[in-house]
Amino acid sequence: MFDDAIAALSTPPGEGGIGIIRLSGKGVIDTVQQIFLPATGQELSQRRGFTLTLGWILDRQGNKIDQVLVGIMRAPHSYTGEDVVEINCHGGSIPVRRCLQRCLEIGLRMADPGEFTKRAFLNGRLDLSQAEAVIDIIRAKTDRGLKLALLQLEGNMGCIGAIEDQLLQINALVEASMDFPEEVGDLDYDEIRSLLQRTLLDLNQVITAGIRNEVYREGINVVICGKPNVGKSSLLNALLKKDKAIVTDIPGTTRDVIEDYINVRDIPVKIIDTAGIRATEDVVETIGVEKSKKVMQQADLLVLILDGADGITGEDLDIYHNINRDRLIVFVNKEDLEEKKISPEELSTLFAGVRIIHGSAQTDMGFEELEAAVEEMVLIGALPCDGMEIMINLRQKEALQRCRAQIESALQHLGQVSDDCLSVDTWGALETLGEISGKTVKEEVLDRIFHNFCIGK
DSSP states (O other): OOSSEEEEEOSOSSSEEEEEEEEEETTHHHHHHTTEEESSSOOGGGSOSSEEEEEEEEOTTSOEEEEEEEEEEOTTSSSSSSOEEEEEEEESHHHHHHHHHHHHHTTOEEOOTTHHHHHHHHTTSSOHHHHHHHHHHHHOOSHHHHHHHHHHHTTTTHHHHHHHHHHHHHHHHHHHHHHOHHHHOSOOHHHHHHHHHHHHHHHHHHHHHHHHHTHHHHOEEEEEEOSTTSSHHHHHHHHHTSOOSOOOSSTTOOOSOEEEEEEETTEEEEEEEOOOOOOOOOHHHHHHHHHHHHHHHHOSEEEEEEETTTOOOHHHHHHHTTSOGGGEEEEEEOTTSSOOOOOHHHHHHHTTTSEEEEOBTTTTBTHHHHHHHHHHHHHTTOOOOTTOOOOOOHHHHHHHHHHHHHHHHHHHHTTTSOHHHHHHHHHHHHHHHHHHHTSSOOHHHHHHHHHTSOTTO
16 A cells, blocks of 8 residues: 555546546545536535545535546455546546546656556556556457456466466475485475476476467558559558548559558458558659658558459569568459459469458448458467467567576486575476566566556556
């Protein structure tokens, strides 16, 4: 519990139906009572938790600033574990600003980024993985990403706790053999090896599942490329279901990189349209072509568009020979037209081993197959994880990998070093794993984590 009280706007600034000012800390209910005039009934200090009270926030002269609903949540049954007050103002910038300023005038401090959630962690309301799930919920771009983040908020990292219990058992056996050799006897290396191997197996499963599901948080970049006038911008507009890019019959219409987001089978996808790749003397178009080549190099997946009514040209093949084929999908556009100049034999010969989809940006033909290909190529090579629904961030993955290295080191040196040297790895693995829940995390790491949160959360 902290000695000071904090305040911040928890809803986006600007006009809206409602603006919420969140306050938390010791004595915050009594403090807010100084500037709150209830419409009827009891004062805030007499109200039970989880109640709303209608009234007005008053300025220094006792004039009404805004009519509000004040919600109170008493410690420890609140988000932060402290007394919490939420002032529900009208959603205009002026009433919200004046109400927040009034709270600061009576001694509350402006909250740091993520400080409400940080207090929830430090007061034991959430562990660190649950606190990090809060930001994942806010930033979720798909239903799948939201589901995984909600599971983590609900404590779905229980598999980490099970591994911690196994490491505790291993360390207890090692310590007992060192501290009480006469009663316990020598360390049973076969038993320790079996426990370490089982722990390593469980840990690998968590890492595998986390890496496999990471795409649902981070998403991927998919770049549409090809020569001018093959239908790149038309495909972008069709996938987005809006006119994002200008479409004309004039080659070189798109001269810059155009991007937007779509949801492909619960995978957040940044879809990027590029300038037609060709040699040109136009200065502006040349810049656009160079920018397009850069984003093509950085793409997770490439969709090379071919004009089914025009046939495969030297420009098409030049582009194809200069991109990574392991992350390539070929989309043969304009397949809805009767006249086709690309044969299946030509495609299989020139683009051997590449996923080829026949479709049309005008009729949405081939779009389902394209989405299936994107999902398949994103998850290709990802090991099965037995349906484990867990999502880990970069910090958590790095801690899990360090823990795995320490367990592997313990297995490698088991029986070759003294028990106290062995315990360096086994205790180190347990301490490293504690960084996931926050049991052993350093203060500077905490500051870095919560600095990424918005103010008011």
